[in-house]
Structure formats: structure tokens, C-alpha cells
Amino acid sequence: MGAVYGYGTLTVELASGASAGTIGGLGTNINGASTIAVDSGAIWTFSGANSIASFVNNGTAIVASGGSLNVSSAVDPSSSGVFQLVTNASLEIAAALGTNVKMQFLGSSPTNKLIIDKAANFGTNVGTASYAGPLLENFAAGDVIDLKGISPASLGLNYTAATGVLKITGSGGSALATLLFQNSTLGAGTFHAASDGSGGSGGTLITRS
Helix, strand or coil: CEEEEEEEEEEEEEEECCEEEECCECCCCCEEEEEECCCCCCCEEEEEEEEEEEEEECEEECCCCCCCCEEEECCCCCCEEEEEEEECCCEECCEECCCEEEEEECCHHHHCCEEEEHHHHHHHHHCCCCCCCCEECCCCCCCCCEEECCCCCEEEEEEEEECCCCEEEEEHHHHEEEEEHHHHCCCCCCEEEEEEECCCCCCEEEEEE
16 A cells, blocks of 8 residues: 545544444655544554644554554644553553543553653643543553653642542642543553653653552
8 A cells, every 4th residue: 555645734534433443654655634533433443653733632642562643733632532542552642621521541560651741731630639530541551651850859749539639749848740640441550750761851750560
């Protein structure tokens, strides 16, 4: 199959069907699209490396084992679907201001990575008691959340099991990030923070063990 090119503002709509679908090569073999839209009830697997500016997810978007999906602008706030990471999969998101999206860390040997480019744009009311954002499910030992632009120095990690909210604060208690976990599927142990080794403005890896 050759490359597919689009021009202008192009949305690729992935509809539901009798069986799940597979797509790959966004940003390489498939060029020119600015938005991917997964319809309600649709199940699509993204294989290999994929990059798209905007993503509307009202179905199930699966990042295949060893694959990656980079949403360089935003997940549409109206989205109400599920992103599934399946063993050594990577999902990078620039912004996700909606409150109805779920992100699931799956696989027999969890080694999935969620990369958040700007924590202030991951959910709404970050750092406050009224935070609302994507629900993170099945996060366990081996999985990683990479918070770009946040230094690991002097971080505070305050997890409240009753609400599933992890508040991440900097020096002096300043709010830097908030993450919402499904407590019933959260792996045993405690949260940890360490450098992601990126240098420059830095980045912090959040793990659980």
C-alpha cells in the first residue's frame, strides 16, 4: 500500500463495523489529516508509530503492543471513549480537557507509558478540590506516566484513595499536576517520582510499586 495524502483540514472518521479495525502510519503513510474521529461503538487498533494533531474518541482506540500514538494538539473535550495501551505501548497527549475519557493500562506484563506534554491542560481545575479529568485505569507496577516540563526535585505526592486523586505539588506546595486514578484497579504499593532523564526543562516519571 502506498502513501495517502490529504490537503487542507481533513478528518478521518473511523466508523464502527462488524469487526474491529486496524490502522497505522498516521503522519507517515497517511499524511495531511489533522483529526482522527473514532465513532461511538467503534473499536480501532493503532499499530506502529502514529501522530495526529487532534483526536475525537467516542469509541475504543487501542494502541497496539510496541506502538505509539502522539496527539500533538488535543483530545477533543467532547470525547467519551476509551484509550487502551497494550503492553509497551505509548500514548502522548498535548491536552485533554474533557472529563469523560478513560485511559487503560493493559497487558500481561504492564510496561505502558502515558506522556503528558503539559499537565496544566490535563483535566480541568488542576490542583484544586474540584479537579475533573481523564480516568486512569489499571495503572500498576511497570507502567509510567511522564509529566513533561516538571522537575522531580522536591515534589510532593498526595494520593487520596477515597477520591482516586493524586495531587503533585512542587516546592512550597504549589500545584503542578493532578491525576485521577480508578482506585479499584490501581496496583498495590505507593507512588514514586523520578527524573525522566530528558534534561532541559526536565520531566518527571510517576510510577507505582
